[in-house]
Each structure stands twice: as C-alpha cells, then as structure tokens.
Amino acid sequence: MALPSRALGGRVSPRAADAAVALVVALVVVVWVLVQSRHTTESPVRTLLGWALIAAGCGALCFRRRAPVTVAVVTLAACAVYYPLSAYDGPLMIAFALALYTTAAEGRFAAAVALAAVTLLAVGLGEIRQRPGHRQIDDTSLAxxxxWLISLVAIGRAQRTRTAYLHEVEQRALAAEREQEARARQSATEERLRIAREVHDVLGHSISLINVQSGAVLHRLSKRPDPEVALAAAEEALRAVRATSKDALRELRSTLGVLRRADEAAPTAPASGLGLLGELVARAGAAGLDVRTEVTGAPVPLPPPLDLAAYRIVQESLTNVTRHSGARTALVSLDWGPRELRLRIEDDGEGAPEAEPLGSGIRGMAERARAFGGELTAANTAAGFRVDARLPLTVSEGDLR
Structure with a gap:
C-alpha cells in the first residue's frame, strides 16, 4: 500500500512527489555544506567524494516508495561513509531518517526496526572505540x-495503520454504496413485476370475460333469432360487458394510482379480496361458466396483501378456464385451516396440452404464492384441470410489503 500523496495537494503523482522531496532534502544538505565550507577546509578528494555521497543519498529518495528497504540501506551506507570522511558534517542524516520512516510506513516494519537497531549499534560501537576525550557523541546524545530512531519507526507504523484504516473505510463505503444500488435495482425490478402481475390479472380477466360474452352473443345473433330475443340477448351481453369493464377500470385505477402518486403512501388496503369472490363468480357466470363455491373451516380476516393474492389466484384461474379450457363448470374450494388457507379451482374442460409449458398467468400465480411462503401447483386431472394453492395464514412483515 503506497503512502498517500495528499500532503502535496493530491494532484501530483507519487514519483513526482518523491522527486520533489529528494530535491528539497538535497537543497538543505547542499546549503548547509556550502555555509560550513567557508569556515572549514578539506582536501579536494574528500570534498569530491563527499558531494558524491550526498548525491547518492539524496538521489536514492526518488525511489523511496518503490524500493523502501533498498533506499534505506543506501542512505544508511552513504551516511556511514560520509560522516567519518567529510569535515563539513552536513545534515545528510535527514535522507536516512526519511527513508527509515518510509520503510515503516510502507509496511516493512521488521526491516525498519532492524535498520534502526543496526544504526544505533554502529554509532554506539564507533563511539566506544574512540579514545578518551575524542568521542563525537556523548551518552545523552546517544540516548x-x-x-529519535524509535520515533521515526513508530510514526511510520502509525501512518501505515492510518492509511490502512482509511482504505478499509473507503472500501466499506464503496461496498455499502454498491449494495444500496443493488437493493434499489432489485426493489425496482420487484415492483415492476408486481405491477405487471396486477395489470395482467386485472385486464386479462376482464378482457377475457368481455371477449367470451361478446362472442357468445354474436354466435346467437348469427343464427338470426326473433328480433325480440336478439335484442334481449344483446342487452344482457352489453350489461355484462359494462359491469365487467367497470370493475376492470376500478381495479386498474387502484393499481396505477400507486404510480401516479409516487410521493404518497401506498393504499392501506387492496382494491380486491376474497370478500368480492361472489362478484367474481357472478362475472364468470355471465360469461356462460357455471361456477360453484365450497367453503370449509372458519374464515378469518386476512392481511390485505395476502387477501389480494388469494383473490388474484382465483381470478386468474377462472380467466384461464373461460379463455382456454372450453369448460362448462368450475368449482372454487376454500379450505380454512388453523395455519393455512387452501385454494382449489377445478374445471371439467380439456386441460392444458402436455407438451406446452404453463403460461405466464400460472407462473404469476405461483410467484404470488411463493411471496407469502406458500406454494401453487397446476396440472391436468382425469376430469379437466386443477389449480391447487397453499397460503400460510401467518406471514412475516417483509412478505406483506
């Protein structure tokens, strides 16, 4: 993990930042040596070698983040040769200090500790070997x-920890943002599917009944009956069409109202439920289907979303019977148990072709049942076709949304 370059405004590359730091350190050392050269003299060979060591030590800082341990070793070696050799005693130690800090900050903590220990031992041994009265560093300076070396390593380690923490926080923030976006997309997709199911069930059922009713009266009129009989049949069909279309418009407005009022709360109760089962059966009867209902057990109030789901399952089942099966009779059974409601819709029609997959209507019914922790099966029987749904009466709050 590289050191952050925000200290320089966050607009320069790490290489340019390292080059700038190396240049600043070199300027400090050069100015210091030039000032001291006015008061101290040494041989040209030592002076030339000293400048070469300064150039090597300061120039190595250009690579301090790409090769921190190597740069620290190079600057330490340059200092180890420079200080015994040069009479100017310039601040080249700054280069090693910066390299040691970078080594710890780049995560090479063991190497940084080893280099600090080697430096301290080398200086200590060198001073011990000096003759009495010729020591350059006393005990206090050595301490x-x-x-100073311990502080450099500790600060570098702290910087490393801080950088790692900021990186982790940034990654968590990005992960949380991605998760939030994924949840938003999932919620939008689920809402679109829910609205699509509602529109399909409402319009599919009503338009199917209107089509059957219109087709039936047209068939009767094609036989040229008595005008009074024809007028009565047409009037009956138009009344059924009007009632069916009125119910379809009511339910469609209720469904689309959620989209029109995005800033308002959702309706507290669905437009339809099992309480309107009688009207649903009557509309199917107006289309020529003889529908009977059987209720066993003690009915209990259902949560509005669950009530709507049960209603839609019966509605879509009767729509399929009216549209596809050619059945004459259908039986809607409601079995109220202590823990679940069992819905069964059976007809005496032709059933579904075995080779064809089930349509989107049955898939939508199955999705409704699964959304509340239930299940739905649909299959041919010896007498026709059966839809069997199981809906738990106890559902979680998440399923009710």
Whole structure:
C-alpha cells in the first residue's frame, strides 16, 4: 500500500512527489555544506567524494516508495561513509531518517526496526572505540539518537495503520454504496413485476370475460333469432360487458394510482379480496361458466396483501378456464385451516396440452404464492384441470410489503 500523496495537494503523482522531496532534502544538505565550507577546509578528494555521497543519498529518495528497504540501506551506507570522511558534517542524516520512516510506513516494519537497531549499534560501537576525550557523541546524545530512531519507526507504523484504516473505510463505503444500488435495482425490478402481475390479472380477466360474452352473443345473433330475443340477448351481453369493464377500470385505477402518486403512501388496503369472490363468480357466470363455491373451516380476516393474492389466484384461474379450457363448470374450494388457507379451482374442460409449458398467468400465480411462503401447483386431472394453492395464514412483515 503506497503512502498517500495528499500532503502535496493530491494532484501530483507519487514519483513526482518523491522527486520533489529528494530535491528539497538535497537543497538543505547542499546549503548547509556550502555555509560550513567557508569556515572549514578539506582536501579536494574528500570534498569530491563527499558531494558524491550526498548525491547518492539524496538521489536514492526518488525511489523511496518503490524500493523502501533498498533506499534505506543506501542512505544508511552513504551516511556511514560520509560522516567519518567529510569535515563539513552536513545534515545528510535527514535522507536516512526519511527513508527509515518510509520503510515503516510502507509496511516493512521488521526491516525498519532492524535498520534502526543496526544504526544505533554502529554509532554506539564507533563511539566506544574512540579514545578518551575524542568521542563525537556523548551518552545523552546517544540516548536521544535512540529515541529519535524509535520515533521515526513508530510514526511510520502509525501512518501505515492510518492509511490502512482509511482504505478499509473507503472500501466499506464503496461496498455499502454498491449494495444500496443493488437493493434499489432489485426493489425496482420487484415492483415492476408486481405491477405487471396486477395489470395482467386485472385486464386479462376482464378482457377475457368481455371477449367470451361478446362472442357468445354474436354466435346467437348469427343464427338470426326473433328480433325480440336478439335484442334481449344483446342487452344482457352489453350489461355484462359494462359491469365487467367497470370493475376492470376500478381495479386498474387502484393499481396505477400507486404510480401516479409516487410521493404518497401506498393504499392501506387492496382494491380486491376474497370478500368480492361472489362478484367474481357472478362475472364468470355471465360469461356462460357455471361456477360453484365450497367453503370449509372458519374464515378469518386476512392481511390485505395476502387477501389480494388469494383473490388474484382465483381470478386468474377462472380467466384461464373461460379463455382456454372450453369448460362448462368450475368449482372454487376454500379450505380454512388453523395455519393455512387452501385454494382449489377445478374445471371439467380439456386441460392444458402436455407438451406446452404453463403460461405466464400460472407462473404469476405461483410467484404470488411463493411471496407469502406458500406454494401453487397446476396440472391436468382425469376430469379437466386443477389449480391447487397453499397460503400460510401467518406471514412475516417483509412478505406483506
């Protein structure tokens, strides 16, 4: 993990930042040596070698983040040769200090500790070997040097920890943002599917009944009956069409109202439920289908979404019977148990072709049942076709949304 370059405004590359730091350190060392050269003299060979060591130590800082351990070793070696050799005693130690800090900050903590220990031991041994009265660093300065080296390593380690923490926080924020976007897309997809099912069930049922009713009266009129009989049949069919279309418009307005009022709360109760089962059966009867209902057990109030789902399953089943099966009779059974409601819709029609997959209407009914923790099956029987749904009476709050 690289050190952050925000200290320089966050607009320069790490390489340019390292080059700038190396240039600043070199300027400090050069100015210091030039000032001291006015008061101290040494041989040209030592002076030339000293400048070469300064160039090597400061130039190595250009690579301090790409090769932190190597740069620290190079700057330490340059200092180890420079200080015993040069009479100017310039601040080249700054280069090693910065390299040691970078080594710890780049995660090479063990190497940084080892280099600090080697530096302290080398300086200590060098001073011990000096003759009495010729020591360059006393015990107090040696202790200060130890504290200085420990501080550099500790600050570098702290910077490494801080950088890692900021990186983790940033990654968590990005992950949370991606998760939020994924949830939003999933919610939007689920809402579109829910609205699509509602529109399909409402319009599919009503338009199918209107089509059957219109087709029936046209068939009767094609036989040229008595005018009074024809007028009565047409009037009956038109009344059924009007009632069916009125119910379809009411339910469609209720469904589309959620889209029109995006800033308002959702309706507290669905437009339809099992309480309107009688009207649903009557509309199917007006289309020529003889529908009977059987209720066993003790009915209980259902949560509005679950009530709507049960209603839609019966509605879509009767739509399929009216549209596809050619059945004459149908039986809608409601079995109220202590823990679940069992819906069964059976007809005496031709059933579904075995080779063809079930349509989107049955898939939509199955999705409704699964949304509440239930299940739905649809299959041919010896007498026709059967839809069997199981809906738990106890559902979680998440299923009711």
């Amino acid at each position: 200060m040097l130890a504290g």
